Amino acid sequence: MASATETNPTEINPTEIEVPRGLKGVVVTETRLSDVRGLEGFYHYRQYSAIDLAQQRSLEDVWHLMLLGELPDAAQLSAFRARTAPLRRLPDGLRPLLPALAAATARSGPLAGLGAALSIAAADRGVRPLYDTAPEQRIEDALFATALVPTILTALHRLQQGEQPVEPRADLTYAANYLYMLTGREPEPAQARAIEQYLIATVDHGFNASTFTSRVIASTGADLVACLLGGLGALSGPLHGGAxxxxxxxxxxxxxxxxxxxxxxxxxxxxxxxxxxxxxxxxxxxxxxxxxxxxxxxxxxxxxxxxxxxxxxxxxxxxxxxxxxxxxxxxxxxxxxxxxxCGLPREMFTPTFAAARAIGWSANILEQAADSKIIRPAARYVGPPAPQPVPAPQGPLPR
Incomplete structure (x- = not known):
């Protein structure tokens, strides 16, 4: 029988590949979404400077750019807002469960409850694995999830504070609506714009830990929300989004x-x-x-x-x-x-980061699903030499 190397001459023995710890600087794929040029102090979303976008455009513009591939004109932006505003509302299957989720995660905060709530919302919607869905449906699922994240986060926070959730308003922008749902008051324009600029600036940032995690899960063909949950887990770390x-x-x-x-x-x-x-x-x-x-x-x-x-x-x-x-x-x-x-309590800092980054994760998930190969790296084993004899049991084996 031929060896794997003989069968496939391009097969590389993983023990012969030297890479830096943490995969720093290792290129693992190609992307059209964003890049970070660390030596220049510059990063961009598609072909536009992310900072220019934050200073000149709205969050909805950037949301459209990342998920649909282009900055919208006025008509497209109006249509996009009409398309996404209804998706902000809590699904009927999730709404009655939120008080229990808020109570269960009261010590950890809204980010801990977000993952469970998104899973329930996805199940209620019938979100299917990326492997089994068409590109158009994947986009719909991405819009659904990214529109819902701010509503879930603010609802959980208010419930944990002993207050009732505030229903989203279709007439407010993404950022203004987020602050409104959080506080129950329509925010000052300067506050809404400041939070919007922060959200835009943190939508995506190259192949950071949470984005890479989302793409690894997407490479398995899992559903879009499962991929987002992986990103959430990575973002919660103090060395990433928890700072x-x-x-x-x-x-x-x-x-x-x-x-x-x-x-x-x-x-x-x-x-x-x-x-x-x-x-x-x-x-x-x-x-x-x-x-x-x-x-x-x-x-x-x-x-x-x-x-x-x-x-x-x-x-x-x-x-x-x-x-x-x-x-x-x-x-x-x-x-x-x-x-x-802008009046956000500290326990909402990282959740607010997550609300923005969910858009970037979703764009990366869609890109990964469009041309996917399962991401399966290797690890170099450094434990005791194998195989070793298995020691005899100290007593009779269970029957």
Whole structure:
């Protein structure tokens, strides 16, 4: 019998492939959706700068761009809003179950309940595996899920606070409706626009951990919501999406301007991670951080002044203590400031990130499903040599 190598000359022994830990820099596929150019401090959605989109267009525009492939004109945008607004409403099969889900996840927060709620909503809708659905149905499922995420998150939060969910309004934009469902009050335009810019800036960001996880699951042919749940799990980690509130906690821990230098020096010398600083891709300032700093400065106040001072002192002290090491604020640092200034409680920071990133995950899931090969890497075994004799049992085997 021929060996696998003889049968397929292109087969490569996985033990002969050397790759960096964490697959850093390893290209695993081609995409038309986005890219991050870390050395330049630039990233884009399709052919457009993500920061330009955040500054010039609406979240619905970017949602349309990512899922349907183009920026809409006025007529297309109107049709898209009419298409997605009804999808915001809680499905009848999910609505009566939300109070129990909110109670069960009260200690963990809305993000923990989102996965279960989405699974129930998908089952109620009859979402089928990607492998068994046509491209048009996949898009419908993606629009359904991404429209529903903000409604579920805000409903769970309000229930956990002892308040009733607020029904979505079709006349409000995605971002304004999100704040309305969260607080029960129509937001000030400046607040709605600030949150919209944050959402746009975090829709997608290359092959980050959660996006890659979503695509791995999509490569198995699983249903779209199952893929989103994988992304949610990855995003919940403090080293990925779980950092905005922790970055704001850093400012709280420092407390006052006179404590900044001593606090920073102690943490830098101890080798501690300073939440809200550093990024695995960018070697320049994170463009998302730069934009959100400007957004926050538009509100003014002591918090943003303090945050800017902390940023400046971290960079200055790091240059003094560890010359040559680049460390800049990442998106989480000023994201926390912006969300706080817009009235979002800290337990909703990462869920808000998830609401935006669900759009990017969905676009990646659709792309993966369109031309999929199951993602199945290998691991190098480094345990005791095998096979070894199995030790005799210490007693009779169960019958």
């Amino acid at each position: 905005p509130s922790r970055a704001l906690d850093t400012l709280d821990e420092i407390g006052t301007p006179d404590r900044i230098d001593d606090w920073i020096r102690a943490h830098v010398l101890a080798g501690d991670r300073i939440m809200g600083f550093g990024h695995p891709v960018y070697r320049t300032e994170d463009p998302r951080s730069r934009m959100l700093r400007t957004v926050a400065e538009g509100f003014g106040g002591e918090l943003i002044e303090f945050a800017v001072t902390v940023e400046q002192r971290v960079e200055a002290i790091l240059a003094e203590l560890k010359p040559g090491r680049e460390l800049h604020t990442n998106v989480e640092f000023y994201a926390g400031v912006v969300m706080h200034l």
